[in-house]
Amino acid sequence: MKIFMDTADVTEIAEFANLGIVYGVTTNPSLIAKTGKSQAEVIPEISKLVEGPVSAEVIAIDCDNMVKEARELVKISSNIVIKIPCIPEGLKAVKILTTEGIQTNVTLVFSLSQALLAARAGATYVSPFIGRLDDIGVDGVKLVADMVKVFKTYGLSTEIIAASVRNMAHVDAVMLAGAHIATIPTNVLKEMPNHQLTDAGLKKYLEDYQNSIK
Numbered sequence: 001m002k003i004f005m006d007t008a009d010v011t012e013i014a015e016f017a018n019l020g021i022v023y024g025v026t027t028n029p030s031l032i033a034k035t036g037k038s039q040a041e042v043i044p045e046i047s048k049l050v051e052g053p054v055s056a057e058v059i060a061i062d063c064d065n066m067v068k069e070a071r072e073l074v075k076i077s078s079n080i081v082i083k084i085p086c087i088p089e090g091l092k093a094v095k096i097l098t099t100e101g102i103q104t105n106v107t108l109v110f111s112l113s114q115a116l117l118a119a120r121a122g123a124t125y126v127s128p129f130i131g132r133l134d135d136i137g138v139d140g141v142k143l144v145a146d147m148v149k150v151f152k153t154y155g156l157s158t159e160i161i162a163a164s165v166r167n168m169a170h171v172d173a174v175m176l177a178g179a180h181i182a183t184i185p186t187n188v189l190k191e192m193p194n195h196q197l198t199d200a201g202l203k204k205y206l207e208d209y210q211n212s213i214k
């Protein structure tokens with residue numbers, strides 16, 4: 001499973017990109033609003049920090065304007081992927097963009113039916129939102145597992161990005177479910193290297209080393 005960062009914060013992305021563990025980035029209008037900058041300012045900066053895909057979301061909700069926005073966004077850098085909401089007009093836009101060779105990430109996906117339509121429209125990526133499903137009492141991880149099974153059964157090449165990840169248990173579960181990618185918020189990514197037994201083990205090793213050289 002590849003790791004993407006789910007943030008538009010350039011400082012955070014730079015920190016993790018330097019470690020070499022983050023391949024791509026996903027943004028959305030809410031994440032960009034948190035930075036206090038515009039999408040036009042932030043996306044070019046992010047696209048230089050990672051070699052993999054950087055998802056930039058369209059604001060239009062009609063096909064023609066989504067396609068227009070997408071054509072402008074991809075001029076920023078060769079690693080831009082156009083994030084399109086899973087609505088009928090969005091699926092039409094995905095079809096057009098796919099024929100133009102523009103990569104897409106169908107977002108706000110909450111059901112297997114939506115995932116199938118996105119894949120059939122030619123989406124490069126599809127993003128099931130697991131945390132938001134959990135919030136309404138639906139098992140978000142199960143949707144990812146079901147999508148993995150269905151995409152394998154029907155030979156669909158669209159890659160699954162587990163999104164709306166809220167904690168390390170989500171990361172472990174979508175890894176086991178076979179998601180191609182998890183897009184992970186910075187607070188969860190920061191927790192991932194840590195384990196109390198690692199800290200305790202290291203403390204003991206350092207104490208024993210100090211005692212051994214006395």
Ligand code: E4P
Nearest residue numbers: 006026028127132163164165
């Ligand atoms: C990623 O593509 C999504 O925009 C993001 O994961 C949504 O996460 P949230 O449900 O925590 O806002």
